[in-house]
Amino acid sequence: METTQASFPSGFLTGAITAIGVKMAIYPNERVKLLYVLSHLKESMYGGKAFKGRMDCLTQTVKFKGLFGLWQESANIVLLYSAHHAFNFGFKEQFGKWFSNRDSSSMMKLLTVNMISGSMAGLATLCIEHPVMLARLAHSRQFGVRKPIQLRNLKNYIIQRFIDKRPLKLYKGIWTYVPHIFVYRGAYFGLYDAGFAYFYGSQKNTNFIKLWLLALLTTSIATLISHPLASVRSLLLMELKYPDKKYKGTIDCIINLFKKGHQRALIIGWQPALFSCTSSALLLACYSKLPLLTP
Numbered sequence: 001m002e003t004t005q006a007s008f009p010s011g012f013l014t015g016a017i018t019a020i021g022v023k024m025a026i027y028p029n030e031r032v033k034l035l036y037v038l039s040h041l042k043e044s045m046y047g048g049k050a051f052k053g054r055m056d057c058l059t060q061t062v063k064f065k066g067l068f069g070l071w072q073e074s075a076n077i078v079l080l081y082s083a084h085h086a087f088n089f090g091f092k093e094q095f096g097k098w099f100s101n102r103d104s105s106s107m108m109k110l111l112t113v114n115m116i117s118g119s120m121a122g123l124a125t126l127c128i129e130h131p132v133m134l135a136r137l138a139h140s141r142q143f144g145v146r147k148p149i150q151l152r153n154l155k156n157y158i159i160q161r162f163i164d165k166r167p168l169k170l171y172k173g174i175w176t177y178v179p180h181i182f183v184y185r186g187a188y189f190g191l192y193d194a195g196f197a198y199f200y201g202s203q204k205n206t207n208f209i210k211l212w213l214l215a216l217l218t219t220s221i222a223t224l225i226s227h228p229l230a231s232v233r234s235l236l237l238m239e240l241k242y243p244d245k246k247y248k249g250t251i252d253c254i255i256n257l258f259k260k261g262h263q264r265a266l267i268i269g270w271q272p273a274l275f276s277c278t279s280s281a282l283l284l285a286c287y288s289k290l291p292l293l294t295p
Contacts, residue, residue, distance in 0.1 A: 006093040006096075006097065007093060007094055007097060008090040008091065008093060008094035009090070010090075010093060011086075011089040011090040011091075011092060011093030011094065012086045012087065012089065012090030013086070014089065014287060014290050014291075015082075015085050015086040015087075015088065015089025015090060015287060016082045016083070016085070016086035017290065018085070018089075018283060018286045018287045018290055019081055019082040019084070019085035019086060019283060020078055020082045021286065022279065022282055022283045022286055023074075023077070023078045023081045023082065024071070024074070024078060025282075026279050026282075027070070027071055027074050027077070027078065028058075028070035028071065031061075031070050031071070031072070031074075032054055032057050032058050032061065032070070033054070035051070035057050035061060036051050036053075036054055036057040039051045039057070058070075080132070083129075084125065084129055085283060087121075087124070087125040087128055087129070088121050088122065088125045088185065088189075089121075089287060090121075091120065091121035091124045091125060092117050092118055092121035092189050094121075095116070095117035095120045095121055095124075096113065096114065096117040096193075099113045099116055099117055100113055107194065107198060110193075110194050110197055110198075111190060111191075111194040112190075114189060114190040114191075114193040114194050115186040115187065115189070115190030115191075115194075116186065116190075117189065117190070117193075118185045118186045118187070118188060118189025118190045118193075119181075119182045119183075119185055119186035119190075121185060121189065122181040122182060122184065122185025122186070122188075123178065123181060123182060123185075126174065126177055126178070126181050127171075127174075130170070130171055130174045130177070131170035131171070134169075134170060134172065134173075173236075173237060175249070176233050176236040176237055176250075177233060179229045179232070179233070179250045180226050180229035180230045180232075180233045183222075183225060183226040183229055184222055184223070184225075184226035184229075184230075187218070187221060187222035187225050187226065188218070188219060188222040188280070188284075191218035191221060191222060192214065192215055192218040192219070192284050195214050195217075195218055196211070196214065196288060199214065206288075208285060208289060211284075211285040211288050211289065212281055212282060212285040214285075215280075215281035215282070215283075215284035215285045215288075216277060216278065216281040218281075218284075219277040219280045219281045219284065220274055220277045223270075223273050223274060223276075223277055224270065224274075227266075227267065227269075227270045227273055228254075228266035228267065229250065230273070231265060231266050231267070231268065231269070232250050232253045232254060232266070233250075235247070235253055235265075236249075236250070236253060254266070
C-alpha cells in the first residue's frame with residue numbers, strides 16, 4: 001500500500017478541473033430542481049401555473065431558453081464550487097505528503113495518516129473560504145436571494161472589513177463549523193484513500209464504477225458519522241442572531257439536547273444528506289482517474 005506523494009499545486013489543479021467537470025455535469029439537475037420548487041412556491045404565494053413535474057420543468061426550460069438555459073447563472077457557482085474542492089484536494093495532498101511514512105504496510109497507520117490529512121485539509125480550506133461565506137450571507141441579506149451573486153460584491157465586502165480594521169469579523173462563527181468539518185473531511189478523504197490503497201494499490205486502470213461504488217460507500221459513512229455535528233452546527237448558527245445564547249459550544253449543545261430528551265434532533269434530515277453523497281462520490285472517483293497535474 002502506498003501513500004500519496006503529491007504536493008499542493010498538483011492536488012489543487014487536478015481538484016479544480018475535476019470539480020468544474022462534475023459541477024457542470026450535475027448543474028442542470030440542480031437547476032431543474034430549483035426551478036420546479038420555485039414554481040410551486042410562486043403558485044402558492046402569488047398564483048400562476050406551476051410545473052407539472054421535473055420532466056415538464058426540463059422540457060419547458062429547454063423550449064423557452066434553449067439547451068444552455070440549463071446552465072444559466074452557473075459561472076459564479078461553478079467557480080466557487082471548484083475553488084472549494086481545489087483547496088481541499090490541494091491541502092489534502094500536501095498534508096498527506098508531510099504526514100506520510102515510508103513504512104505504509106500497516107493499514108491502521110495508512111488510515112490514520114489519511115484521516116488526519118483530510119481533517120487538516122478541511123480546516124485549512126475553512127479558514128480560506130469562511131470570509132467568502134460570510135460575504136455571501138451579507139450580500140443575500142442586503143440584496144435578497146433573487147439577485148445573482150456577483151464576485152465583485154464579495155470582494156468589496158472582504159476589502160471593506162480590512163479598511164474598517166475589522167478583519168476578525170470575517171471569521172465570526174467559524175468555530176461552529178470546526179467539529180463537523182474536522183470529522184467529515186477526515187472520514188471523507190481518509191476512508192476513501194485508505195480503501196483505494198488497500199483494494200487497488202497503485203493500479204491506474206481501475207474500473208470507474210468500482211471507484212465510484214467505493215467512494216459512495218465511504219462518503220455515505222462520512223456523512224452519517226458527521227451528520228449529528230452538522231445538526232449541532234445548524235443550531236449554533238441560528239443562535240448567532242440572538243444576544244442570549246442557550247449553548248456555550250458543540251459539546252454543551254449535545255449535552256443539553258440529551259438532557260431535554262431532544263436527541264432526535266441530531267439525526268433529523270439524514271436521508272436528504274445521503275442523496276448528496278452521489279455527487280461527492282463522483283468527485284472522488286473522477287479525481288482518482290485523472291492524472292495529477294503539475295504546474
